[in-house]
Amino acid sequence: MQHSELEYLLKAHHREAFLWARQCCYFDDELAKDILQQCYLKILEGKAKLHQPEKIKSWLFSIIRFTAIDELRKIGKIEALEENYDAVIPEEELEEKNYDGIIQLLPLRQREVILAVFYHNMTIEEAAETLQITLGTARTHYERGKKKLKELILKTQLQQHNGQ
Numbered sequence: 436m437q438h439s440e441l442e443y444l445l446k447a448h449h450r451e452a453f454l455w456a457r458q459c460c461y462f463d464d465e466l467a468k469d470i471l472q473q474c475y476l477k478i479l480e481g482k483a484k485l486h487q488p489e490k491i492k493s494w495l496f497s498i499i500r501f502t503a504i505d506e507l508r509k510i511g512k513i514e515a516l517e518e519n520y521d522a523v524i525p526e527e528e529l530e531e532k533n534y535d536g537i538i539q540l541l542p543l544r545q546r547e548v549i550l551a552v553f554y555h556n557m558t559i560e561e562a563a564e565t566l567q568i569t570l571g572t573a574r575t576h577y578e579r580g581k582k583k584l585k586e587l588i589l590k591t592q593l594q595q596h597n598g599q
Contacts, residue, residue, distance in 0.1 A: 436485055444491050445475060451555060455496050458550055459503035461512070470503045477502070492557070496565040500547075537587045545580030548573055 445452070452474075456467035474495070477483045483498050485491060507513045538546055544566075551562035563573035 436488065438479065441478060441485070444485075444488075445478065445495075448492060448495055451492070452495055452499060455555060456499050456503065458547075458554075459500050460507070466506070467503075470499060470506055473506070474498045474502050490561075490564065492555075493561045493565040496551070496555070497567060500565065537584065537591065540587055541580055541583055544568075545576045545583065548576040549580040549584065552577060 453467060453471055456471045456474075457464060460466040460470055474483075477498060478485075478495075483494075485494055487494070504513065538549065541549065547566055548559070548562050551557045551565060552559060557565065559573050559577055560570055562577075563570045566573065568576075
């Protein structure tokens with residue numbers, strides 16, 4: 436693919452790419468900008484090659500995700516994977532969260548799949564490809580994530596109702 440075509444595709448997906456980078460960087464805008472710049476350099480320098488133009492979004496999001504993971508690891512901010520996906524969230528932690536922050540209470544992989552599908556309008560298949568997991572794994576995290584989100588929202592609503 437020619438350099439000008441790549442530039443055009445990157446410009447067309449810039450807003451979505453930045454939002455994804457923010458999510459991968461725990462919503463740190465400055466770090467997300469740095470990550471995105473690193474990704475664009477990798478792409479434009481030919482270090483990352485697009486073999487299937489129809490999969491531009493999942494390809495770009497994968498590069499962003501892995502670049503963010505590498506950078507977070509370097510600066511010591513990498514989040515450990517939770518071993519127990521059904522871990523109980525302490526009451527005080529749940530009470531402090533509003534609805535916008537509830538998704539942050541999900542285990543990392545569930546959060547990534549849910550955000551990719553709902554926030555970035557990806558199919559579960561595209562999310563699996565972006566996150567480089569199997570389709571079955573993506574579906575499992577998607578279903579568990581939806582179930583856990585529902586529980587958290589209902590629990591928050593109940594606590595707010597009882598507290599008023």
